[in-house]
Amino acid sequence: MSSLAADSALLGARAVTKTSRNPASIMGAILFPLLFFLLFNVTMRRIMEAQGFDYVQLLPSAIVVQAMLFAAMSSAYYVADDRVSGVLQRLRSMPIHRGAPMLGRAVGDVVRAAVSLVVLLVVGVATGMRFNAGIAWLPVYVGVALLFAVGAALAMGLLGYVAGSPDNAVSIATIPYLPLLMLSSAFVPVEDFPGWLQPFVEWQPVTAVIDALRALTGDGEITTTVSRSVGWSIGLLVVCGYLGARAMRRAS
């Protein structure tokens, strides 16, 4: 008999093992977020502080969301890898729950995202970020970030079904990744963007998540920002989860 929980746990463990044995994934999960944290501090901090933008407090949450997007992009890589190598097809022929491959993948993505999150929070707090709204909000902060990681991973994972190879999947994933991250409240306030772009910047999901994380550390109003962010993440989860399940059936 197949059980969704047991089968997903098993496939989740497989996903975590695969990630932890791939040096590229470890670099992507730990080194690259740290590198971006350092590089943005070096290049932009003086310029943004001259504008009254508190980089020490606000940058870590931006890099957290960037790291969640990295986790999502690596999901596209592994989905394509499993499709091209025939693992998806093989799983299909086994007596396991039909939802397990996708849920297992999501478990792997969450674990990877959580590793990045812990590293960035430690470095962020060490360099001066504070939970000014109260440390009690920390679990909510973690939840908002990881929920977005799963939603984004399901969305980017869709590219894994259409790309010719795992590497191509990552190349293609940079095209939605870059504008979504850059054209958000991550690095400058919304008012810094040209007027015609501001509505996009203000309403797109990455801004919603970053604003929620910043509110949870004491910069902004919590209820509306968190509910908007959670709304986006659940929306991505439902829509892309459905599309992913369909794509998986077709691929195998």
Add this chain to the structure above:
Amino acid sequence: MTAVTAPVQIIDPPTRSSAYAAFTSRSVLRFVRRPFTIVSTLAFPILLLLTMLAVFSSAIEAFEDGPYAQRLVPGLTISAIMFGSIGTAIGMFEDLRGGYMDRVRSLPVAPSGPLVGTVAAEVVRAVVAVAVLVALGYVFGFRFENGVGPAIGYVLVAVLCAVSVAWIGMAMATSAETQEGLGPPLNALFLVLLFFSQGLVPLEAYPGWAQPIVRANPATAYVQSLDHLARGGELVRPIAYALLWSAALILVFGTLAIRRLARASAH
């Protein structure tokens, strides 16, 4: 009855130059057919230019004079050249692992053919990157303020950077165990070189401890040469540094790559 003698056709081995031309066109075709190179040389720099301008123009223009595009176009040109060379390195790795290099060695062509073709294709890639970024930059206020001569110099410095930087990835490709051991380390290296290059923000924006690193960074030499050729400013020092860095990169990584390739063929 007369005996029919089949004419014996002797095919001359290709001349050196026609072999080089063939290897070059193979490398160029590979760019076109490999999404990685198209993305890293064209799509990514264009997206990066548009997004960086949208995000940082107002903050940077409050910090220094002139349109942000004037600083960003040289920076992103060097960025496209550096990050695009990762695709070249991966192609070389596949050639070595897939037996292509062994096959070439069994043919009556110059053994230097694949390397010459790869480097010549880098020239093509650099010229395309310059053309696209300059054309788009003109829309946002980038200008060649010094006339035609320095504009030609601009293209030449970009080409110089491309043919030197490519050897880093090519040398790493000859020793990498897996493709994952090649892409991410090069990516990290080029990210650091780009961010410390003055290609994104002026020197005064860096904290005091970082400024000597920025000055010593090889990417700064190329970025500053391009910047001064376009905008005006001191030329001798940055171009001399760029030439010196190129000589050093080619000497060190070129020797490493060629030596390892020769050793691989001895087996």
